Amino acid sequence: MAHDIDYELVGDDMQAVIVELDPDEAVQAEAGAMLYMEPGVEMNTGAQGGIFGGLKRVFTGESFFITTFKHTGAGKTHVAFAAPYPGKIIPLDLDALGGSMLCQKDAFLCCAYGIDISIAFTKKFGAGLFGGEGFILQRLAGHGLAFAHAGGTILQRDLAPGETLRVDTGCLVAFQESVDYDIQFVGGFKNALFGGEGLFFASLTGPGRVYLQTLPFSRLAGRIAAAVGRNRGEHRGAGGIAGKGGILGDLLSGD
Numbered sequence: 001m002a003h004d005i006d007y008e009l010v011g012d013d014m015q016a017v018i019v020e021l022d023p024d025e026a027v028q029a030e031a032g033a034m035l036y037m038e039p040g041v042e043m044n045t046g047a048q049g050g051i052f053g054g055l056k057r058v059f060t061g062e063s064f065f066i067t068t069f070k071h072t073g074a075g076k077t078h079v080a081f082a083a084p085y086p087g088k089i090i091p092l093d094l095d096a097l098g099g100s101m102l103c104q105k106d107a108f109l110c111c112a113y114g115i116d117i118s119i120a121f122t123k124k125f126g127a128g129l130f131g132g133e134g135f136i137l138q139r140l141a142g143h144g145l146a147f148a149h150a151g152g153t154i155l156q157r158d159l160a161p162g163e164t165l166r167v168d169t170g171c172l173v174a175f176q177e178s179v180d181y182d183i184q185f186v187g188g189f190k191n192a193l194f195g196g197e198g199l200f201f202a203s204l205t206g207p208g209r210v211y212l213q214t215l216p217f218s219r220l221a222g223r224i225a226a227a228v229g230r231n232r233g234e235h236r237g238a239g240g241i242a243g244k245g246g247i248l249g250d251l252l253s254g255d
Contacts, residue, residue: 004144005112007091015089016082017110017147021071027079028117029110031065035080040073068113081110083149090154090211092146092174097209100141102181103148103174112144148174152215159206166201170216176208 005027006020016035019027031045045067069079083089089109092101102120111117120139140146150173157165159179166184175181184203204210 007145007147009089009091013086014083015087015149016080017089017091018078018080019069019110021069021077021079023071023074026068026070026113027110028066028068028113028115029081030108031067033081033084033109034067034069035082037069037079038077040071040075040077041079042070042072044068044070066117070113081147083109085149085151087149087151087213087215088154090148090150090174092140092148093144094140094146095143097176098178099143100139100177101146101148101174102177103138103140104150104172105136105138107148107150107173108138108140109147109149111140111146112142115140115142115144115146148211150211150213152213155212155214157210157212159204159208159210161207163206165204165210167204167210167212168216169200169202171212171214172202172204173211173213175204175210178206179208179210180205 005025008018008020010016010018021027021041034043037043045065071077094100094115108117116139118139118141120137140148154173159165169183182203182205184201
């Protein structure tokens with residue numbers, strides 16, 4: 001049976017969530033997410049839902065294993081979990097959100113014990129083929145709190161029935177199952193080639209809640225890779241001018 005949990009979010013751009021556990025209370029988390037745990041906490045790692053459940057999580061970018069942290073002592077104790085890259089941690093009260101949320105792959109951090117972490121296939125072929133996150137999304141279902149992490153700042157939008165929002169596919173973090181999710185072509189030859197936003201938007205139609213991130217990890221990784229490539233080019237260029245065998249090197253050596 002799932003239980004509600006007491007928690008505290010700490011930090012600004014590199015957040016952690018500290019969960020307070022009563023005796024016999026437990027929390028489950030993505031393997032490798034633990035920051036610290038206090039005395040009295042027993043850790044048990046396994047494949048929630050068996051081998052098939054573990055394989056389904058691998059498809060969404062998560063670990064095969066889920067780790068359970070249970071308080072086996074007296075009084076209160078704490079266990080903390082940290083996000084893997086700069087951004088925010090989003091508390092998701094599943095009871096207030098209709099009992100489930102759909103999330104981008106690898107967004108799950110931790111949750112109350114008993115919440116089911118599984119996969120969900122997008123309902124429409126276009127969304128699966130061009131949606132950036134593929135056919136597969138994470139589905140968090142049950143009672144109590146779950147925590148997801150995302151890059152940059154988090155924007156929350158509550159869409160009214162029929163209200164539509166077009167979003168960069170990488171910026172979509174999580175949404176209620178009541179939200180209709182589809183993919184739209186950007187449109188226009190120049191927009192598609194030079195707009196810098198990709199070829200497709202995620203089209204979200206209410207009713208329901210949507211969480212967006214300002215800095216998708218894929219965008220951050222792309223900028224880092226581009227910067228590394230430029231720096232390597234600059235070093236090679238400098239070596240060609242000033243290094244041994246370069247123009248300045250030959251002049252200074254008198255060759």
